[in-house]
Amino acid sequence: MKILHISDTHINGSKHFEENSLREILAEVEKERYDLIIHSGDVTQEGKENHYLKAKKIFSGIDIPMVVIPGNHDKRSGGISLFKDHIGDPNGVKETESGVVIYVDSGVLDSDIGRVGMTKYNMINRALKLHNDKDIKIIAMHHHTLPIPMAGRERNVLSNAGDLLELFLRYDVDLVLSGHRHYPNVYHVDGTVFVNAGTASGKKTRYGDVNSYNVIEIDEEKMKVTTHRIGENSDTDEKKYFRKEKRVFHDFGKRKFRLIHTSNSFISSSRKFKEKHFFNALNKINSLEGDVLVHCGGIVKEGIPKDYDVASAYMSKFDVPVVYSPAGRDINYLGYELFEEHFGEIDQKFRDKDIYLRGISSAQYDSPIGIIGETGRERLFTEFNEVDESFKGIFLHHNVLPIPHAREKGLLEDSGDFLRRAVDEKVDLILTGTSSHPFAARVGETVVVNANSLSSVYQSSLFGNSFNVIDVYEKVIVVSEINSLWGARRVLGIWERNNA
Ligand SMILES: [Fe+2]
Ligand SMILES: [Fe+2]
CATH class of the missing domain: 3.60.21.10 (Metallo-dependent phosphatases)
Structure with missing residues (x-):
């Protein structure tokens, strides 16, 4: 044709x-x-x-x-x-x-x-x-x-x-x-x-x-x-x-890393925070022996001292190293200062065992709109090209792909430029965390994964609140979602690794 x-x-x-x-x-x-x-x-x-x-x-x-x-x-x-x-x-x-x-x-x-x-x-x-x-x-x-x-x-x-x-x-x-x-x-x-x-x-x-x-x-x-x-x-x-992509995999090879991916925990003393979901998920995550937990924003419900105090006590209970990228709500009010005080730099990094993950803040205080901007994007990719780990990922709060069951408002304002660049540079993984619905797809050679809300009442998936587990094997990447409350698991996708 x-x-x-x-x-x-x-x-x-x-x-x-x-x-x-x-x-x-x-x-x-x-x-x-x-x-x-x-x-x-x-x-x-x-x-x-x-x-x-x-x-x-x-x-x-x-x-x-x-x-x-x-x-x-x-x-x-x-x-x-x-x-x-x-x-x-x-x-x-x-x-x-x-x-x-x-x-x-x-x-x-x-x-x-x-x-x-x-x-x-x-x-x-x-x-x-x-x-x-x-x-x-x-x-x-x-x-x-x-x-x-x-x-x-x-x-x-x-x-x-x-x-x-x-x-x-x-x-x-x-x-x-x-x-x-x-x-x-x-x-x-x-x-x-x-x-x-x-x-x-x-x-x-x-x-x-x-x-x-x-x-x-x-x-x-x-x-x-x-x-x-x-x-x-x-x-x-x-x-x-x-046209006929390989969809069935018989041999995954050895597991190299396990990433835990969460967002919108909404930790606070408010009833919008589901404490039982959070602690069930925490126990499950601690049993999974991941290499790192990537929290893509929405750590607290509001950027106020009371919420940060609770969040920093609760987040310290994870046995796994945690890296964060903020959402707008995390840096609202006093949040910009509180984030740094409790969780460290705005743009964080994780490096271990041949894996490099780099956070880029897409949030702005007092606005739900996400943007990286040309200068930020340039700096990010320049730095990215200087590291030689074999598996590289970027994490941020706002969406790079449109998410089911959501209007386009969670989409990063410069998502077109960002996505094009990431795909052209063959970034292995992009993790995002807004719109409160899980989703995973591969664009070019880049796997893009969005996390549902871990423990907030605001979520829009029939599967319920959840977090993702991303298992990187020698030959494939397996992305699954685990229900926060019950621990039930569902596969979101399996893709062959680049250069596998
Ligand atoms: Fe036109
Ligand atoms: Fe047009």
Whole structure:
């Protein structure tokens, strides 16, 4: 199957629209055989009738199947009704010879944000179930599921991206296509490839980039994604992924380290802190003989002396060394000073037996918003590259991936830049601790794990409060979750180790 993926054509007069770029891309269809064109939205600049008529005219010469979905710009000026009149249904399922494309309108009227509401979520769920045996399963929507680099604040990631991410991974979707950020990007997550297109013909390109489009070729074994850039210095960017990842492991090798991963303990004398859960978990953790406990923020309920006094007494009962990274609540009020007094530096490190873990504070006092920032990120990765341990991880409070059962508010503001860099640098492990729901996935070669709340009433998993155990063997990494109260264990994922 060969797909031409275009996005963000922004068709209007000539103010926002570079018609030559689009003509050049569409000429591709005459030169080579494609099975399908997918346009991931922002067909027009303002959703006006003359824009739609012009779009219709430009695309009229194409005689291969085409899937076109609306973007936020197409819904401006009440444009969604014109989209239906001139282009077609904004949501649907298109079956091809070997696959299926499920496409949805992720826009919100008169807004730039993205959201796939429960009705459409259920529609995708049903369609995936119905077409589960198809060889190639593709999702198309305008807004991105995963944070995109070089695109500023991550405000326009789908507001329920975590639920969708979990759904796509559960059904082993092959390909998720989107646009919107006008910057091309590809992530490979547990066998699912997430492709973002740049703008095909919009004049608003980012960071000096030019207009571009993607070509995606899928066969039995692999998927090849090529980004083609338009213009004099037109270059291409090619990535290849194997489709049938090894999922069954017979030989783990010897266990090298065991990490315990907790967050949102909420230690305090308040009833929001579940003391029994905490102490049951503490006894269990002490019996597990881990090498280190990484606490990803939310140690205390509030950054006040009373809570810190209790927390420092309780945390001292762990037999295992503990490293911390703060949440906003840990450094609120007097917390910034109390954290240092009771738990040490804000950015902590752990080094032992060929393992290097580095904490980076993403929290700000008086704000739930997390950010690392360009300077912090630069310093972190420079330092990271200077150490030569064979297993390297980063820990922080805020989310790097969207988390199921949570809105995007826990996501680090510069998560796109951070995630891209970490994946490119092949960081082995990233541990996070907000949104109070467990989750684990591998992006590229980086395993990203989020911890549920250890012992606070605020948690959103049916499995209940929990902590994670990350066992690093010679050949694989096993991530499991252990219920704080009962000690029941559930595996969140097993991945082959890099260079194993
Ligand atoms: Fe756009
Ligand atoms: Fe857009």
